Amino acid sequence: MHAELEALMRLQTIDGETAQLRAEIAALPKRLAALEANLQAEKTAVEQAVKALKDEEALRRRMESDLKDQQQKIAKFRKQMSSVKTNEQYRAFQHEIEFAETEIRKIEDRELESMERTEQLEQKRKAAESELKDSTRAVEIEKEDARAASAEQQKRLEELTRRRGEERAAVPEELLTVYDRVAGGRGTGVAYAQGQRCLGCHIGLRPQMWNQIRAGEVLTCESCGRLLFYDASREPQPEAEPEKPKRGRRAPEAGVE
Ligand SMILES: [Zn+2]
Structure with a gap:
């Protein structure tokens, strides 16, 4: 096995974890802002x-004031009625009084409607206040958790950064350059070469290249540019390959299963 490529594989895992952690750290302020x-x-x-x-209360105060105006009008008309001379004048006052009384009933109806609206608004206010209280509490808890998580994340980030430095120190500069360039564009810079394929882009490798890689040469995939890492233990075991061995071999062991 190739120690430098192995180190790159570990570096890749660390880089992946670091990127994920940074994304988590960046997402937190957005969630809190929401x-x-x-x-x-x-x-x-x-x-x-x-x-x-x-x-609504202001509206009702105005209604009360209108109501009083109408009542005063009626009182005034009644007083004036006592000194009228003709039936015609009397009926005219009567008519005015009836009109004012109709106005009073209208105002009273509107007052009742207003009272109903106030009742509904009161419920709405209570519900909104209770919701606000719950949310305020939830946000406080969330912030507390976020602070704890943030400290934890910073610690993990420091640990990853430290391990990243160690792994990079074990890899020659020219391999790091290739790794950084490809990882910068594709997210990963090293891929397993397995079953004569690059597992980074799943393109088949030419037989000669496959042989070179298996012989320990460090090559990059002609398609995606990733460094190719061959690990013999990842290849299918040669003895497992014979044709239809299962039926013949398993039969005597059937009782065991
Ligand atoms: Zn590839």
């Missing part, structure tokens, strides 16, 4: 419900 945005939306929902309640 949680914060959600929290902000819930705060807004509470504020909106509170404002709608205030508006």
